[in-house]
Amino acid sequence: MKHLLATADLDRAGATQLLDTAMSLQQNLLGKQVRKLPTLRGRTVITVFYENSTRTRVSFELAGKWMSADVVNVSAGGSSVGKGESLRDTALTLAAAGADCVVLRHPASGAAHRLAEWLDGTGTAVVNAGDGMHEHPTQALLDAATLRERLGDLDGRRVAIVGDVLHSRVARSNVHLLSALGADVVLVAPPTLLPVGVESWPVTVSHTLDAELSELDAVMMLRVQAERMHGAFFPSAREYARSFGLTEARAAALPDHAVVLHPGPMLRGMEIASTVADTPSSAITEQVRNGVHVRMAILYHLLAAATEEDET
Amino acid sequence: MAPPSRGADRTAGQPAPRELLTADDVARTIARMAHQVIEKTALGSPAASDVVLLGIPTRGATLAARLAERIAIFSGVDVPYGTLDITLYRDDLRNHPTRPLEPMEVPGGGVDDRVVILVDDVLFSGRSARAALDALGEHGRPRAVQLAVLADRGHRELPIRADYVGKNLPTARDEEVSVLLEEVDGRDAVLLVRPHGDDATGEAEQE
Numbered sequence: 474m475k476h477l478l479a480t481a482d483l484d485r486a487g488a489t490q491l492l493d494t495a496m497s498l499q500q501n502l503l504g505k506q507v508r509k510l511p512t513l514r515g516r517t518v519i520t521v522f523y524e525n526s527t528r529t530r531v532s533f534e535l536a537g538k539w540m541s542a543d544v545v546n547v548s549a550g551g552s553s554v555g556k557g558e559s560l561r562d563t564a565l566t567l568a569a570a571g572a573d574c575v576v577l578r579h580p581a582s583g584a585a586h587r588l589a590e591w592l593d594g595t596g597t598a599v600v601n602a603g604d605g606m607h608e609h610p611t612q613a614l615l616d617a618a619t620l621r622e623r624l625g626d627l628d629g630r631r632v633a634i635v636g637d638v639l640h641s642r643v644a645r646s647n648v649h650l651l652s653a654l655g656a657d658v659v660l661v662a663p664p665t666l667l668p669v670g671v672e673s674w675p676v677t678v679s680h681t682l683d684a685e686l687s688e689l690d691a692v693m694m695l696r697v698q699a700e701r702m703h704g705a706f707f708p709s710a711r712e713y714a715r716s717f718g719l720t721e722a723r724a725a726a727l728p729d730h731a732v733v734l735h736p737g738p739m740l741r742g743m744e745i746a747s748t749v750a751d752t753p754s755s756a757i758t759e760q761v762r763n764g765v766h767v768r769m770a771i772l773y774h775l776l777a778a779a780t781e782e783d784e785t
Numbered sequence: 786m787a788p789p790s791r792g793a794d795r796t797a798g799q800p801a802p803r804e805l806l807t808a809d810d811v812a813r814t815i816a817r818m819a820h821q822v823i824e825k826t827a828l829g830s831p832a833a834s835d836v837v838l839l840g841i842p843t844r845g846a847t848l849a850a851r852l853a854e855r856i857a858i859f860s861g862v863d864v865p866y867g868t869l870d871i872t873l874y875r876d877d878l879r880n881h882p883t884r885p886l887e888p889m890e891v892p893g894g895g896v897d898d899r900v901v902i903l904v905d906d907v908l909f910s911g912r913s914a915r916a917a918l919d920a921l922g923e924h925g926r927p928r929a930v931q932l933a934v935l936a937d938r939g940h941r942e943l944p945i946r947a948d949y950v951g952k953n954l955p956t957a958r959d960e961e962v963s964v965l966l967e968e969v970d971g972r973d974a975v976l977l978v979r980p981h982g983d984d985a986t987g988e989a990e991q992e
Contacts, residue, residue, distance in 0.1 A: 474883075490885070494885070494886055497888070498873075500889050500890075501870060501873065501886070501889045504891065504895070505924055506923065506925055507922075507923040509923065511874055512874070773873075773883070774883050777878045778879065778881060778883035778884070779879055779880055
């Protein structure tokens with residue numbers, strides 16, 4: 474693995490390997506007095522965030538630090554980006570400064586792919602930490618890790634992804650990854666919040682959440698991304714919550730073993746009722762915890778072993 | 786992506802390996818090591834301290850379980866055992882394709898203030914033992930750490946020696962020693978594999 478840009482690039486074997494590594498790392502750190510592995514000593518990870526983030530950024534930083542990598546955080550606000558530097562020049566600067574891995578979050582879809590092209594030949598790995606409305610592969614991997622922890626093998630499991638699929642990179646990444654892992658994915662959303670071309674995705678589409686609930690092994694609620702909405706996608710927030718929010722009544726209609734996921738940040742009362750977010754079936758805090766282990770696994774696979782250039 | 790496998794399949798396509806220890810020899814050797822552990826740690830006596838066996842995957846973990854079983858039969862003391870994955874502590878990670886991680890299981894009660902006996906199949910460069918010491922240090926502070934190996938084949942690269950050695954096997958550096966165990970490989974044996982012209986893998990054993 475040279476970069477991690479999209480879950481669409483991962484096959485079942487590759488994804489399973491990453492998830493197994495994440496599980497081993499979790500087991501490895503369990504009960505340790507010192508949560509520090511020497512594995513990535515001398516490696517440098519630079520996170521570059523052109524969009525706000527708490528979870529992703531913190532967990533990448535922790536993942537790197539727990540494996541003894543040097544982690545440097547760059548945010549668009551405090552960097553030369555504010556002076557008008559292009560993404561390409563920023564990338565080349567970071568590579569020249571000695572980054573072994575660049576973790577990029579960017580509002581433009583495809584930004585991580587472009588970065589990987591520009592850095593081709595420098596030996597710097599690129600991890601996509603969310604690019605516009607395209608993909609957020611590390612989030613999908615931590616969702617899958619959480620589901621595997623709760624449900625075991627995902628083969629044949631039915632997972633609904635509910636809400637603003639159109640603007641959601643989390644949904645796209647999860648559709649590819651979950652179907653690669655053998656799960657049946659149902660997208661539940663109003664027609665206005667489904668992307669063009671959804672017919673060609675390996676999913677079934679539904680417009681009524683209530684009809685799906687009793688069959689589900691897991692339900693993933695998406696945040697309504699008001700910052701990306703420049704138009705009327707639904708009449709009102711209250712109406713959206715009534716039709717597509719995970720209310721207490723809907724949570725009660727789920728099978729007992731069903732898992733509730735939310736990639737965060739949550740809008741309590743909008744897509745998920747506050748009480749539902751805090752029930753035992755909700756795995757939202759486990760998602761955050763698994764996020765660190767999954768990102769450690771990604772850094773391990775990208776940085777610990779011999780690079781392809783070394784081998785040839 | 787898989788690391789060079791350690792065991793029966795590694796010998797495929799190479800000249801017939803020489804059997805250094807038969808299944809009976811392996812059983813006798815483990816029994817003798819169990820007696821040595823009991824004697825050296827004074828197991829069963831009132832003054833004895835708690836002993837924990839930690840095997841280094843894959844075959845060291847199997848050996849640790851077998852040693853614990855023998856020790857229980859000979860001394861009546863149940864010694865807790867587990868596995869210690871050292872992959873993340875290796876100093877040769879960057880010379881290999883990605884190594885998959887192994888299971889990790891430290892027995893309840895941890896390692897603090899106990900005598901930890903690390904168990905591995907072959908002692909070679911000593912680098913695995915060094916990595917194991919590092920890995921162990923993050924689980925706590927044992928009272929003492931000892932090393933038990935089924936076979937010592939020499940060629941140390943670090944100042945490390947074993948406290949319990951099943952069998953000393955003088956080897957040439959380019960030879961390979963393979964420990965086979967029933968639970969992993971279907972039979973017990975210790976084999977010496979000689980490199981042979983073009984068939985030699987050139988993959989130096991890392992243990």
